[in-house]
Amino acid sequence: MKVRTAVFGAGLMGREHLRALAQVEAAEVVAVFDPAEGAAAKAAAELGVPEAYTDLDELMKAEEPEYVVVASPPLFHAQQSIAAFEAGAHVLCEKPLCMDRAEADAIVAAAKKAGRLFTMGFQIxxxxxxxxxxxxxxxxxxxxxxxxxxxxxxxxxxxxxxxxxxxxxxxxxxxxxxxxxxxxxxxxxxxxxxxxxxxxxxxxxxxxxxxxxxxxxxxxxxxxxxxxxxxxxxxxxxxxxxxxxxxxxxxxxxxxxxxxxxxxxxxxxxxxxxxxxxxxxxxxxxxxxxxxxQDRTVAEHAEFVAAIRGQGEAQVRFAEALxxxxxxxxxxxxxxxxxxxxx
Ligand SMILES: NC(=O)c1ccc[n+]([C@@H]2O[C@H](COP(=O)([O-])OP(=O)(O)OC[C@H]3O[C@@H](n4cnc5c(N)ncnc54)[C@H](O)[C@@H]3O)[C@@H](O)[C@H]2O)c1
CATH class of the missing domain: 3.30.360.10 (Dihydrodipicolinate Reductase; domain 2)
Structure with missing residues (x-):
């Protein structure tokens, strides 16, 4: 079964993730979320995503994604990553991780508590x-x-x-x-x-x-x-x-x-x-x-999705992100x- 995936944020990088994920055989993008009026709907229509949401809780309840890509502004990275972990999803969070040290510790604690995988968007x-x-x-x-x-x-x-x-x-x-x-x-x-x-x-x-x-x-x-x-x-x-x-x-x-x-x-x-x-x-x-x-963002998702399926490990370790x-x-x-x- 393909890994049900949702992307948070439909800006430059959210769209780049949607484009890349469409090329990852083992993943299926089910929804995109962006609170700005029309942003998620426009990205969904242009990039072939079935559902668009302006409410994150609604998305999580209706779609139950197994994999969440957090590509919102950094102010929202901690709250959205933690919400995803608590709902049982694995998370790729864009850089920078979050706004301070306490948020970083909270993300790591939430991932460990949920027993979910974590990585970051570091294409190098x-x-x-x-x-x-x-x-x-x-x-x-x-x-x-x-x-x-x-x-x-x-x-x-x-x-x-x-x-x-x-x-x-x-x-x-x-x-x-x-x-x-x-x-x-x-x-x-x-x-x-x-x-x-x-x-x-x-x-x-x-x-x-x-x-x-x-x-x-x-x-x-x-x-x-x-x-x-x-x-x-x-x-x-x-x-x-x-x-x-x-x-x-x-x-x-x-x-x-x-x-x-x-x-x-x-x-x-x-x-x-x-x-x-x-x-x-x-x-x-x-x-x-x-x-x-050929494409580092595609490769990044392919590796992480494989790790979610138990083949290989997540690229970024907690100690490295911290x-x-x-x-x-x-x-x-x-x-x-x-x-x-x-x-
Ligand atoms: N890995 C990379 O190479 C790379 C490149 C560019 C940006 N980024 C990162 O990606 C993230 C997004 O940057 P961007 O360049 O796409 O910004 P952007 O300004 O192009 O888009 C940001 C989007 O987030 C939306 N947004 C606002 N509040 C939100 C919320 N609460 N939840 C979800 N979405 C919300 C906005 O409406 C907008 O559509 C940042 O963390 C940035 O550092 C990474």
Missing amino acids: RQSRVDRALKQFIAEGGLGQVYHTRVWGGHIMNYPWGRFHHRREFSFGGVMAATIVHILDAALWVLGCPEPVTVSASCFRRLDKMPDPPINFVGGVEEVTVEDFSHAHVRFADGSSMSIDGNWLMHPTSRGMGFEVLGVLGVAKEGSAIVELERKSEIVPHELAADPDP AVQRILVGIYESAAQGREVRV
Whole structure:
């Protein structure tokens, strides 16, 4: 029997999930929910979903989905994920997980209590090269890892929509919405070292620009998130991480990625070549990796649906989701307090 699936939120990402789920043989999308008048009905009509709802409780009672995809603004992630777990569904929650640490703990507690599976929408984890790199590092191929550089953002571009630029809905700006992807991937590849402290600064450049690029719905006066941030994280194993996020990057900036510095060399996200070092020479080591899936969102759902059916495991572990959330919360606390904070 196919896994009865519902999607919460019919915006950009909700629609992307609907498109991807239609290609997953083992899943059947039965309904979409969005409280905005007409949004769910329009997405349902365009993407071939049988039922559209503007009331979440009604959907849960009438459709009894086994799998729920939470693609609403982050303000609603915790309440909707917990409602889904309590109704017996498995959950894929979009990033960022939620608005603070207490909500994150509550999501994990609800999943454990219900005995349901949980994952998040982190498509970089579908990279087969990164999976091979994770294994290479776990086997000691880089020796002791002492530092990881993480960076990313957009070229002069806040995300489109009504929510991403408003902290009360989004939890944060470039760090919570964009860096969260590459931060999760870096922590996962490293084997999830325990974060201990974070020191960060946040800055908003948009409202200081004479001619700001605005492609979201609203004006500069509504913006309450950072568009630039730098953070330093210390881990319990003695290693560290630097994180740079920028939504208003110069056009020639390097896009998004991470590099891992180990005592034996350097590895870069997405690259099959690890640069091992002998004295001053670079000795390239090629990772053996399967080809990437054609569509990472389809692959993400296919893996999770298989896990729901008892074949394989959910991609994102609770400890990993919590580590990412603790670092993000630490970034905003540290920036607000102007000092290093424990996470
Ligand atoms: N994984 C990715 O690559 C990726 C990319 C973009 C967005 N996202 C994430 O997806 C989520 C949605 O972002 P988006 O870009 O689709 O935003 P969006 O602004 O395009 O759409 C948000 C939708 O949520 C609806 N909504 C409002 N309140 C709601 C509620 N209480 N319950 C359900 N829906 C509600 C809105 O009506 C709107 O249709 C966010 O968490 C975002 O960070 C992930």
